[in-house]
Amino acid sequence: MQLPSYIPPLTLLFSILPSLVSTHAIPKPSSNPSSLLINTTTGPIQGFINTTAPNVRQWLGIPYASPPTLDLRFAAPRPVKPWTSTLDTTTFAPSCMQQFSSGKTVYTEEVPQFLINGGVSEDCLYINVWAPGTPTEESLPVIVYVPGGGFSSGGANSVYKIPDQLIQRTQSVVFVIMNYRVNVFGFPNAKGLDDINLGLLDQRMVVEWTRDNIAAFGGDPSRITLWGQSAGGASTSMYSYAWRSDPIVSGLIADSGAAGLSVGEIDKAQTNFTSLASVVGCKGLSDAATLTCMRNVPAGTLENALSTSEGLDFGPTPDGMVVFGNYTKRAAEGLVADVPMIMGNNANEGAGFVPFTPDGPGDEALDEASLGIECSVATGVSDRMLSNSTTYRYEYFGNFSNVSPVSWMGAYHSSELPLVFGTHPLYRGNSTAFEWSVSETMQGLWLSFAADPSKPPSVPSFSWPAYEAGEATLAEFARHNTTVQAGSGTLDASLC
Incomplete structure (x- = not known):
């Protein structure tokens, strides 16, 4: 199932960088989790503290692989060359090369906060780490986030998806957000290549980097949750099949995407x-x-x-190693990692995909445009039921004017992210008390899951049951002016 061809890349041409404050000079690299100067496996890095999140330590633009240029273009990621001098990590690295579009969408016209900032470069394999200044535990759970963008665009530098406000409020998680190669640079599907799904191999290398380095930032390498949205959600789901015998991660979260989304024999003849x-x-x-x-x-x-160029699509393609052509069959055979997972979608996904007009395309067009994501998630959940994999399913209904400034947008594709990241009040007026309630509840459940995926995620007002078809086990967020409730009405995969 592919995303519609008219989805534009999430790209923006202006740059928004954090304001920096001076930090006390540290005489030598330290692995102390409260330090800004950290020893990684490849060399020392210097972080900073931002005035907008004064109790959050940040390291931006850490290389996790060698630049994929020249002979390394269209090749699997290679280890980065170690360095000895302290690396300044106080600004985002460029995003990976994008596939641009002139089409107008809600993102280009109304909510550019979802788009990437800054420039692009082929030298783009960098990650960013955020950690509390006063952590609630000595060793915290870790979330590794995979940005979306239809496998054609996207990256880490996107202001609605920066976790400093979440960490500032909770002090209970360490965050890693990655760049990975997209479009032809990440998924070339060219004859003569041993590896054709390079972007997914980039993601795996980030997980391995996190395992090997995150303790120095105060994170627990035995509690890593891989979370992605849209193409990032599909990546997270595919990850559970690709590295089932050695997943490294203890939990998975997929917002609005699942294995099979944008995957297919789209170019079998290469x-x-x-x-x-x-x-x-x-x-x-x-x-x-x-x-x-x-x-x-x-x-x-x-x-x-x-x-x-018209009609040239580059995305995940079955190779029998990292991407597979029939995930339902693999799930039925138990060929998936035994790792708990949160999966869900939004009630009006299609508003993120239709060409933008002020009055909207109408309900029928929105429903049709929503089906790709809804069916992907429904099928992904159904597949996990075949393998008896613990799954927590949700649907998001939020329609908040500072995130959905045009009435027909509603709970469009990506609109839950400002609620979970805690960035909803920053760009378009104050949030309502109900919006704050939904935001803090979703944050609490996501963090509860990351802290211990073996237990049902819970907050004081709600314990999330594992999903069972036909039972009241669907977490409905922001529906009928209720923060969260257990419901049963969601799309069944048999209808897709």
Whole structure:
């Protein structure tokens, strides 16, 4: 199932960087979890504290792999070369090369806070870490976040999806947010390559980096939850099948995405790569020569050619190693990691996908545009039921004017993220008391799950039951002016 072709990349051309405050100089690198100067496995890094979150330590732009340029373009990620001098990690690294679009959506016209900031570069394999200044535990649960973007765009530097406000309030989690390669740079599907799903291999390397380094930041490497939204949610779900025997993570969360979303034999003949090659001067060559030629084309030329060419899609493609063609069959055979998972979708997903008009496209068009995400999640949950995998299912109904400024937007694709990240009050007026209640409840449940995925997530007012079809086990957020309630009415996979 693929996302509609008219979904634009989540890209923005302005930059918003944190304001920095001076920090006390530390004479030598430290692994003390309260320090700003941290020893990683590849070298020392210097973090900072931001005035908007004065009790949160931040490290931005940490390299986790070698730059995927020249001979490493279209190759699996390689270990980063260690360094000895302290690396300044106080600004975001560029996002990975994007697939641009001129189409208008709610994101470009109403809520640009979801879009990426700053520039782009092929040298983009960097992560960012946020940790409390006064942690509630000596060793905290960890969340590794996979941004969305339709596998064509997206990245870590997106202001609605920065966790400093969540950490400032709770002091109870360490966060890692990644860049990973997208479009042809991340999923080239070219003849002659051993690996064609490079973006997913990037994600795995981030999880491995977190396992090996997060204790120095005050995180517990035995309590890592992988969380993603949209394409990030699909990635998280695919991860559970790709690394089932060694998942590293103890919990999984997938918002509005599941294994199978944007996955398929979209280019079985592997012609998209050669078609793009012909546009940039690499036409009529052998497979090996085409790869060599394409590795020498400037990254910006490839990006522009891809963005202006019709019908060229690059995304996860079955390879029998990282991506599979039939997840239902694999689930029925138990070929999935035995890791608890939260999965869910929003009530009006389609508002994020239709071309923007002030009055909206109408309910019928919104319902049709929502089906791709809804069916992906319904099928993903159904598959997990086949493997008897513990799953917590939700639906989000929030329609808050400072996040959904046009009435027909409602609970559109991505709109739950400002509630969970705690960024909802920052850009468009004050949040209501009910909005704060929904936000803090969702945060509490996500963090409860990360703290111990073996137990039902819970907050004082609600204990989330594991999902059972037909039973009142669906967590409904912000429905009928109720913060959270257990319901049963959600899409069944058999209807897809």
